[in-house]
Amino acid sequence: MTTQVDSGVRQRTRRAILDAAAAAWARDWSTSLGDIADRAEVSRSTLHRYFPERQALVDALLIDAQDTLERLWTGATAASGSPIESIENIMIAIAEEANRIVFLFSDPSRFAGNPNWRADDDTDDMVDLVRAAQADGTVDSDIDAEFTVGIVYSLVYVAAEAAASGRMPRHKAAEYAVRTFRHGLSPRHHA
């Protein structure tokens, strides 16, 4: 039981476990709690103290990742003057913290029915943003908006992969992704 507010120690342990789980489950949903505990550098006992059941960790992770996503979203849109600028800033922001977020999209159907799942809302917001950019004339209207959102996410994923593999710094990978998006979805192009 927590005394009053969780101590700094507990916060750090909790975060280590969440981050380890996010990174592991992004690649392999069947990663065992024992492996996650190892990655977090805690014992399996400790992991179970923080998250009594596997489902408790899943739920906490879901909430944490979506909170992070919305925080990034707010920051990125606040600093933007146009829809396409918002999209590009969001891409960069997500690429920065991809380790905590990617697992959300590795297989969304996995969380279907989970009352904590609300990332669809973010995707809906992104679709709205793309539609606004299409109305703007800054994004190709010939390509389906939902499809375009899929491209946005997958470009971010490629950037995150490239950064994680150590082949290039994260900011450079993000720049490539944004650049490809901007050019690839540009409306003015000879047939």
Add this chain to the structure above:
Amino acid sequence: MTTQVDSGVRQRTRRAILDAAAAAWARDWSTSLGDIADRAEVSRSTLHRYFPERQALVDALLIDAQDTLERLWTGATAASGSPIESIENIMIAIAEEANRIVFLFSDPSRFAGNPNWRADDDTDDMVDLVRAAQADGTVDSDIDAEFTVGIVYSLVYVAAEAAASGRMPRHKAAEYAVRTFRHGLSPRHHA
């Protein structure tokens, strides 16, 4: 024991199992053999007759998917006159049979050490193709070639997802992907 050549019945059962496993494992590597048997509409007993151990199914699937990939590759490059045309034709071809192939790239590290793994060769070939297209002047040389290959695969993945969800016909999704690639990686663009 097989009499002489596998009967047509066995071929169809075997294919149903391989396809079910490829589709299931592309999304969730922890899908049980029981679930795969259900998807393939065979009993778990039958599945075990064809693939005594889980590993046997993994190996067979690995070989089957890579054979498919190389077949597509050969056909696509044979019908192409330039590197970029080859790349685009391969994208379309892979999108067609994505269900059998995508699982290869869902987490390649999973197959590290497996003697049957050779998809890296295909990726290497793709890198060569991109480099040729860059030398051509048809693909942006400012973006890392390996990163570009990642984009190619992920665009195909997005197309396959869109088609699988039923939001659009497969050929249209593939067209979007190719279009995004062509424009997104185009070299001539104002800064």
Add this chain to the structure above:
DNA sequence: TGAAAATGGGACATGAATGTGTCATTCTTC
């Protein structure tokens, strides 16, 4: 039609992951 092939269904043992609990040890904090 009859034999062989192929499949379905179930029983059973095994191993890995999970969940629970206890106790000793280490770390914080006053």
Add this chain to the structure above:
DNA sequence: GAAGAATGACACATTCATGTCCCATTTTCA
């Protein structure tokens, strides 16, 4: 330095996927 918090290291039961049989039934093909 002492009390409480936090952790690590086990032990144990339970559940589930896996692998191995066996036998009845259906399907295929000569």
